[in-house]
Amino acid sequence: MNIATDPKSQLSPEANLLAAHPAATGILTVDLDAIVANWRKLEKTAVPAECAGVVKADAYGCGAAQVARALAAAGCKTFFVATLDEARVVRPAVPGAALYVLGGFFQNTGAAYAEIDCKPVIGDLNELAEWDVFCRRSGWSGGAAIHIDTGMNRLGLTVTEAQGIIPRINAGDHGITLVMSHLASAELLNNPANARQLTAFREIASLFSGVPASLANSSGIFLGPQFQFDMVRPGCALYGINPTPEADNPMQPVVELKARIVQIRNVERGDTVGYGGTWTARRPTRIAIVAAGYADGYFRAASANDGTRGAEVVVAGKRCPVAGRISMDLMAVDITDLDKNAVRRGHMATLIGEGITVDELAHHYGTIGYEVMTSLGRRYARVYKGGNAITEPPSLPPAEPAAASA
Numbered sequence: 520m521n522i523a524t525d526p527k528s529q530l531s532p533e534a535n536l537l538a539a540h541p542a543a544t545g546i547l548t549v550d551l552d553a554i555v556a557n558w559r560k561l562e563k564t565a566v567p568a569e570c571a572g573v574v575k576a577d578a579y580g581c582g583a584a585q586v587a588r589a590l591a592a593a594g595c596k597t598f599f600v601a602t603l604d605e606a607r608v609v610r611p612a613v614p615g616a617a618l619y620v621l622g623g624f625f626q627n628t629g630a631a632y633a634e635i636d637c638k639p640v641i642g643d644l645n646e647l648a649e650w651d652v653f654c655r656r657s658g659w660s661g662g663a664a665i666h667i668d669t670g671m672n673r674l675g676l677t678v679t680e681a682q683g684i685i686p687r688i689n690a691g692d693h694g695i696t697l698v699m700s701h702l703a704s705a706e707l708l709n710n711p712a713n714a715r716q717l718t719a720f721r722e723i724a725s726l727f728s729g730v731p732a733s734l735a736n737s738s739g740i741f742l743g744p745q746f747q748f749d750m751v752r753p754g755c756a757l758y759g760i761n762p763t764p765e766a767d768n769p770m771q772p773v774v775e776l777k778a779r780i781v782q783i784r785n786v787e788r789g790d791t792v793g794y795g796g797t798w799t800a801r802r803p804t805r806i807a808i809v810a811a812g813y814a815d816g817y818f819r820a821a822s823a824n825d826g827t828r829g830a831e832v833v834v835a836g837k838r839c840p841v842a843g844r845i846s847m848d849l850m851a852v853d854i855t856d857l858d859k860n861a862v863r864r865g866h867m868a869t870l871i872g873e874g875i876t877v878d879e880l881a882h883h884y885g886t887i888g889y890e891v892m893t894s895l896g897r898r899y900a901r902v903y904k905g906g907n908a909i910t911e912p913p914s915l916p917p918a919e920p921a922a923a924s925a
């Protein structure tokens with residue numbers, strides 16, 4: 520039957536997607552409803568603290584504007600990005616929200632902050648001085664956060680430096696809308712650094728009278744109410760990464776990644792597969808070549824060589840192991856154990872989803888879920904589910920010219 524005349528409703532969701540994206544090597548589906556559900560869960564856990572949304576790095580690869588818009592619709596009122604350019608992208612999606620830029624204040628960028636209407640997170644006395652000069656000269660009073668370092672030694676004023684600005688806080692009209700710090704080891708429940716940072720932050724934040732305080736990232740929320748202060752700043756947990764790696768993941772998965780099977784080939788026992796010939800077939804083997812590689816953020820570290828297992832993908836509902844090295848644009852998968860007719864050229868293999876989590880892939884890559892997410896490739900067709908139908912409609916393409924056999 521001609522696909523173009525086939526009512527959409529009769530096609531499986533996957534067939535629909537493929538029809539809408541006939542040239543796509545891969546399809547990345549972002550479930551905005553799952554992100555919103557994760558945010559609501561974190562909000563409930565942290566109440567009465569405000570639950571912000573961290574949407575830096577393009578919302579951990581999920582699409583900053585789409586994610587911010589969906590979270591704002593769910594009631595999220597404060598957003599964090601890393602850079603001014605990211606703020607520029609997020610601002611139109613969340614017109615009424617507070618928007619903070621985490622990455623530090625750079626010289627001569629005050630006007631851009633005012634233009635975008637976002638707030639710098641200031642972590643250095645020179646930054647504060649430059650910001651003050653800009654505000655005085657321009658009359659801008661959009662506010663700024665003060666970041667205090669309590670033990671991570673990354674960004675932030677020292678506690679002593681922060682004490683130096685308490686007189687200004689006490690004098691009122693100080694333009695500081697948030698005082699914050701960042702936990703270095705929040706995902707490790709019993710790491711003593713957490714209690715040390717908590718004590719240090721509690722003391723200094725209490726001197727910022729009337730200024731809301733914020734300490735916890737995703738994992739910090741699960742360290743207990745004493746870590747939650749007035750606002751929590753989850754990022755990774757919104758996107759389905761486990762914020763409590765020592766326990767089961769309380770969050771819902773958010774992304775599904777499928778890539779197209781472009782060839783199926785038979786390999787004889789003793790033949791090798793892929794660059795360097797590092798993987799040898801131990802039996803007559805069927806190999807599916809899948810159109811995703813390290814240029815798509817599927818790390819080469821997930822390769823399988825003789826003697827070392829690599830990652831797995833799901834084909835036709837079953838887990839199948841990677842065979843050989845991951846190349847730039849392609850990877851090979853051993854599908855010998857599938858029914859012969861279960862899979863054909865053009866079908867999709869699931870790289871994330873159907874039980875394969877971002878955290879599982881991170882394990883194979885030798886990294887953390889954050890890096891898996893922020894590495895997700897730009898070549899995939901991106902599809903959004905939920906979130907008030909910002910979804911790209913999977914419209915069906917015109918029919919292919921009839922094949923010779925028709």
Ligand SMILES: *Cc1c(COP(=O)(O)O)cnc(C)c1O
Pocket residue numbers: 573575621700701735736737738752753754755756
């Ligand atoms: C990235 C970041 C967060 C979010 O951290 P997650 O671990 O992803 O929840 C919060 N605060 C600061 C300062 C950050 O840089």
